[in-house]
Amino acid sequence: MSRCPKITLLAGGVGGAKAAEGLASSHYRWNLQIIGNVADDQEFHGLWVSPDIDTLTYSLADLIDRQHGWGLRGDSSNTLHCLERLGAETWMQLGDMDFATHIFRTEQRRLGRRPTEIATQIAKRLGVEIPLLLPTDDRVQTRIGTDRGWLSFQEYFVRERCAPQVLEVRFDGIEQARPTAEALAAIRDAELILIAPSNPIVSIGPILATPGIRDAISRSDAYCIAISPLIGGKTVKGPADRMMSSLGYQSDLLGIAELYHGLIDALVIDRQDQPHQAALESLGLAVSVTDTLMSQPQQKQALMEHCVEFALAQQDRSAA
């Protein structure tokens, strides 16, 4: 592996955006590509909203509302308020500037352009140079089976604030979905594959479940390293731990290791979770212990540099 390896990051949700920012601000950004999650996309008011891709784009463009972790900084809500007055359901917060993204995306899709090209154009126009790739151009929709019935991801996550108990997760359309050539090439060409500290079920899950993607990673010679989304056995934000538990996984690092079994060479865990290091190593994983909280920009960059350097060192060791 070269000293500035070709890196492909799998990134979903807020954790994915933070990891992307950490890499993008490091000197490892030059050979970086990012594969995002499209399964939590949903149509609102007839417009195609792609929350994970937008969060990645807005984060890398430094336009993100850092207080919320989503949406555009300084955005207003005039459109949404008027939609409410007209009788529309408006639980999904969409700002006026943010609406431009959804309007533009929807029109371009109706004109027949590939979602991948549209995402690229939006990112470039907002100043993002790092390639943001989609796992598929086809429609895949996360459906959450809960004690209150089946919900879309946004209904579960935003409208119901993750309150319902998750009994089942499926990705509608996943069997028919074709991986994009760009995503497959990014995996094939990678020297290092990083899995961001995102929700393994609903953020990374749909990327890996896209036919061809998981296989491509398994077959790749790249060193593959995941960052645990758990700190002290709990997620920093979001429902990953409860979701893993209610779906029958161990809601701890062993559960993470199980979900990424056959894919990853190493797992980066937080200092608070050091007690689990030996158990993870006994599964054949290399384990690195560090501070994994990414509140501040320096923390994001430091964590991501740590991951790359750990991977390089592991490679050196195995080459020696």
Add this chain to the structure above:
Amino acid sequence: MSRCPKITLLAGGVGGAKAAEGLASSHYRWNLQIIGNVADDQEFHGLWVSPDIDTLTYSLADLIDRQHGWGLRGDSSNTLHCLERLGAETWMQLGDMDFATHIFRTEQRRLGRRPTEIATQIAKRLGVEIPLLLPTDDRVQTRIGTDRGWLSFQEYFVRERCAPQVLEVRFDGIEQARPTAEALAAIRDAELILIAPSNPIVSIGPILATPGIRDAISRSDAYCIAISPLIGGKTVKGPADRMMSSLGYQSDLLGIAELYHGLIDALVIDRQDQPHQAALESLGLAVSVTDTLMSQPQQKQALMEHCVEFALAQQDRSAA
């Protein structure tokens, strides 16, 4: 005709909105229905924009930006600025609150609802109680043949600021368009039909050209009265006079009388045009001379009350 006659107003553009406001603020509002113009509708950013209907709605809701004569008062342009950044053409000014109307309308159309129902819902939600009717639910598009080629109405009017010379006007889709039951009923039931001081070619023209509408007016027993859009032989705003001239009509009151030939019983003209009164009367038209400028709310109401009272007096005379 009763003292509070059933009135149907044909209204397009800013002149139409002003006439509508004048009637709506008078005591003649109780039996009022308004038929608007949909032929200058156009899709922008994949959204269906209906400028004449929106101007009517926003005016009657007292939400209109009175400085511009279109759009919503106090609106912002955050969405449009972001669309521009993403690479979209943004010569059509659409505010953030205004976008809500277009987003809502577009989604409702895609859901299969009738444009008439959608226009009614938008108007009601914004507080407009007077029925705003569409001449047709079908797609009719004004095309302007100019010395710079064929343009949509908005391209001609907004983007090119009416600068090109108009050589031809056609309404694409008009032959196949079916009149709405609501518009036909409003004409059939009317005791008084008023034609607003709108552009007779492109604002009133497409309403009258909708199959069935002109016939229904001709066959109606209602007294039909038009307000001239000319003052001192010129339009107050807009290109009606130049357009009439370049299309081969007399660009004066006789041209107006010709365009409404067979429809109207009376023409209301401005004091500045009194010299033409005799010529108009020799065509068999009743003529009323008054102040037709509608800058102030009182002027709108006074003019429209004058029109109704003139019509009532003419009816009384013919009944006597």
